[in-house]
Amino acid sequence: MSDREPPRRRVPGPARPAAGRRPGPGARPARRPGPPRPGAPKAIRLGSPRPRLRLVGVLLTLVLLAFVVRLVQVQAVDASTYATKAERNRYVGQVLAAERGEITDRSGVALATSEDAYDITADPTMFTQDELEIADGPERAAALLAPILGQDQEKLAAKLRPENKALRYVKLAGRQTPQVWKQIKDLKSALAKKAGSDDSAANVLAGVFSVPTSKRVYPNNELAAGILGWVNAEGRGGGGIELQLDKRLAGKDGEIRYAQSGGRLVPTAGSTETPAVPGSDIELTIDRDIQWAAQNAISKQVEESAADRGYVIVQDTRTGEVLAMANAPGFDPNDLSEAEPEALGNAAVQDAFEPGSTAKVLSMAAVLEENVAAPGTHVVVPNRLHRGDRLFKDDIDHPTWYLTLNGVLAKSSNIGTILATGQLGKTQAQANKVLYDYLRKFGLGSLTGLGFPGETKGILAPPDTWSTSQQYTIPFGQGVSVNAMQAASVYSTIANGGVRVEPTLVRGSTGPDGRFTPAPKPERTRVVSEKTAKTLARMLESVVDDEEGTGTKARIPGYRVAGKTGTANRVDPATGKYHGYTSSFAGFAPADKPRITVSCVIQNATRGSYFGGQICGPVYKQVMEFALKTLQVPPTGAAPANLPVTFTP
Numbered sequence: 001m002s003d004r005e006p007p008r009r010r011v012p013g014p015a016r017p018a019a020g021r022r023p024g025p026g027a028r029p030a031r032r033p034g035p036p037r038p039g040a041p042k043a044i045r046l047g048s049p050r051p052r053l054r055l056v057g058v059l060l061t062l063v064l065l066a067f068v069v070r071l072v073q074v075q076a077v078d079a080s081t082y083a084t085k086a087e088r089n090r091y092v093g094q095v096l097a098a099e100r101g102e103i104t105d106r107s108g109v110a111l112a113t114s115e116d117a118y119d120i121t122a123d124p125t126m127f128t129q130d131e132l133e134i135a136d137g138p139e140r141a142a143a144l145l146a147p148i149l150g151q152d153q154e155k156l157a158a159k160l161r162p163e164n165k166a167l168r169y170v171k172l173a174g175r176q177t178p179q180v181w182k183q184i185k186d187l188k189s190a191l192a193k194k195a196g197s198d199d200s201a202a203n204v205l206a207g208v209f210s211v212p213t214s215k216r217v218y219p220n221n222e223l224a225a226g227i228l229g230w231v232n233a234e235g236r237g238g239g240g241i242e243l244q245l246d247k248r249l250a251g252k253d254g255e256i257r258y259a260q261s262g263g264r265l266v267p268t269a270g271s272t273e274t275p276a277v278p279g280s281d282i283e284l285t286i287d288r289d290i291q292w293a294a295q296n297a298i299s300k301q302v303e304e305s306a307a308d309r310g311y312v313i314v315q316d317t318r319t320g321e322v323l324a325m326a327n328a329p330g331f332d333p334n335d336l337s338e339a340e341p342e343a344l345g346n347a348a349v350q351d352a353f354e355p356g357s358t359a360k361v362l363s364m365a366a367v368l369e370e371n372v373a374a375p376g377t378h379v380v381v382p383n384r385l386h387r388g389d390r391l392f393k394d395d396i397d398h399p400t401w402y403l404t405l406n407g408v409l410a411k412s413s414n415i416g417t418i419l420a421t422g423q424l425g426k427t428q429a430q431a432n433k434v435l436y437d438y439l440r441k442f443g444l445g446s447l448t449g450l451g452f453p454g455e456t457k458g459i460l461a462p463p464d465t466w467s468t469s470q471q472y473t474i475p476f477g478q479g480v481s482v483n484a485m486q487a488a489s490v491y492s493t494i495a496n497g498g499v500r501v502e503p504t505l506v507r508g509s510t511g512p513d514g515r516f517t518p519a520p521k522p523e524r525t526r527v528v529s530e531k532t533a534k535t536l537a538r539m540l541e542s543v544v545d546d547e548e549g550t551g552t553k554a555r556i557p558g559y560r561v562a563g564k565t566g567t568a569n570r571v572d573p574a575t576g577k578y579h580g581y582t583s584s585f586a587g588f589a590p591a592d593k594p595r596i597t598v599s600c601v602i603q604n605a606t607r608g609s610y611f612g613g614q615i616c617g618p619v620y621k622q623v624m625e626f627a628l629k630t631l632q633v634p635p636t637g638a639a640p641a642n643l644p645v646t647f648t649p
Contacts, residue, residue, distance in 0.1 A: 126207030356568025359477030563587020
């Protein structure tokens with residue numbers, strides 16, 4: 001058999017016309033296209049794509065052109081502006097608080113200092129539900145922090161859930177002790193440890209942080225608080241020396257700037273730091289021990305007398321330095337929340353009061369300096385004296401007294417003082433003018449020179465405005481007002497031989513470089529002659545030493561004491577009318593070689609005696625004795641002057 005497949009048989013059919021040939025006779029003619037049939041789809045002709053391509057190209061060109069313009073603006077035109085914004089967002093700054101200077105007494109004992117403290121802060125964005133995966137994160141955190149910080153729980157929660165959702169910093173509490181921050185830090189660590197081992201637990205204190213700062217501390221509590229003042233919540237002086245010398249004490253804060261990313265330091269990006277400049281230390285003229293004695297004495301007497309308040313000033317007669325300035329009641333600057341509002345401040349320079357008979361020494365100074373009388377000059381003092389529209393009297397009814405000028409001062413006679421000062425001029429108006437000039441020379445009606453915040457000048461009207469009554473009351477200390485420092489300065493002027501030395505509270509300062517800069521020397525002004533001053537000192541001894549004097553309770557065994565009592569009608573600051581009394585005693589010792597002046601004032605004593613010699617005399621004695629011993633001032637050993645008080649007509 002052959003392997004080839006046999007040829008297939010062709011089936012005969014119609015012959016196809018050859019190419020290029022027309023069909024022959026009998027062939028079917030070609031069909032011509034006829035009209036379209038109904039319902040058949042129409043043919044669609046596509047438009048040219050070129051217009052659309054051109055439009056797309058134009059749009060893309062415009063978009064690219066906008067990007068190019070913006071790029072040129074950012075990188076060329078506004079490059080510095082955007083660079084600054086980027087720098088600001090990348091770098092953060094933190095204030096480096098300057099250490100506040102200390103305030104010390106004259107021996108370097110700290111009266112005000114600063115301790116390490118922390119501001120407790122938080123990042124509110126770390127307390128959100130997205131961050132903690134719990135809805136009440138702020139409330140839980142506040143519940144833990146409230147008892148530690150001693151703050152209201154709801155207020156803390158409100159700080160942790162601020163209206164501004166982008167806020168990343170709030171201060172929860174300022175100037176907290178290291179112990180407080182340690183409590184928070186330990187609690188924070190415990191919560192973090194629990195959250196690490198338990199997925200369902202949340203560290204609700206993760207967003208709580210601390211910023212190192214300092215806290216003002218007063219180691220002696222109420223001691224010298226009226227002088228020192230306090231520091232407010234912003235770390236600035238709020239009163240006293242803290243306010244007066246705030247710029248020197250505060251120093252200058254520094255700053256550190258560092259790069260951050262996601263709230264964390266970028267160590268490789270570098271940082272810049274401006275160191276803080278510490279404040280200067282201030283050394284006061286105050287002696288802490290004498291200040292304590294003065295404050296203790298006046299506080300006890302104010303309490304025993306149920307008085308409104310009282311003040312004691314101790315001054316070095318030679319230098320004008322204030323050794324003590326005590327107020328009662330006082331306050332503790334460590335905790336102002338417990339202080340009575342009326343006790344804040346330094347009443348010894350801020351209160352104005354009518355001095356009463358302690359001001360009679362001014363009238364006597366004028367009389368002696370003008371040579372119109374001498375200590376032995378005879379003064380006949382009736383029981384009543386009619387002057388102007390008033391009838392004047394002394395503190396007690398008495399028969400006609402036959403006193404020397406020295407006796408007028410010793411027995412504190414109002415009538416005798418009016419009669420003596422009436423000799424200062426040919427007319428009462430002339431006498432008023434002479435007296436006024438001496439009052440001004442002694443510092444009345446002027447600031448003392450301390451520069452203390454809130455100090456009052458007192459009130460001393462020009463003589464041509466004195467009423468008929470004032471012409472005769474001002475010589476014995478009514479109708480004129482002073483502060484306690486002014487009153488003390490009058491006696492220091494007499495003790496210093498008639499030269500007034502401006503009182504000072506600051507001895508100097510020690511700067512950050514360790515150098516001590518003494519305070520400027522106080523101004524010195526001759527007020528009366530040395531002869532007049534010595535005569536006045538001997539006359540003031542009679543007030544204390546003579547049995548007829550009003551200041552016998554101020555005697556100090558072994559020392560010659562010069563002083564003067566005062567009991568004046570008191571103007572009630574609430575009503576502006578006379579109510580109660582201002583009791584006082586001022587003087588110096590040793591009388592023949594003065595070293596120390598002490599002035600005591602008590603306002604509105606309502607229990608027991610209200611006479612100055614009775615309640616202020618003992619305070620003067622207690623404080624003066626302590627000061628003399630502390631400064632090791634020996635008695636002079638000389639016999640007292642014993643000037644005559646009366647005469648036989």
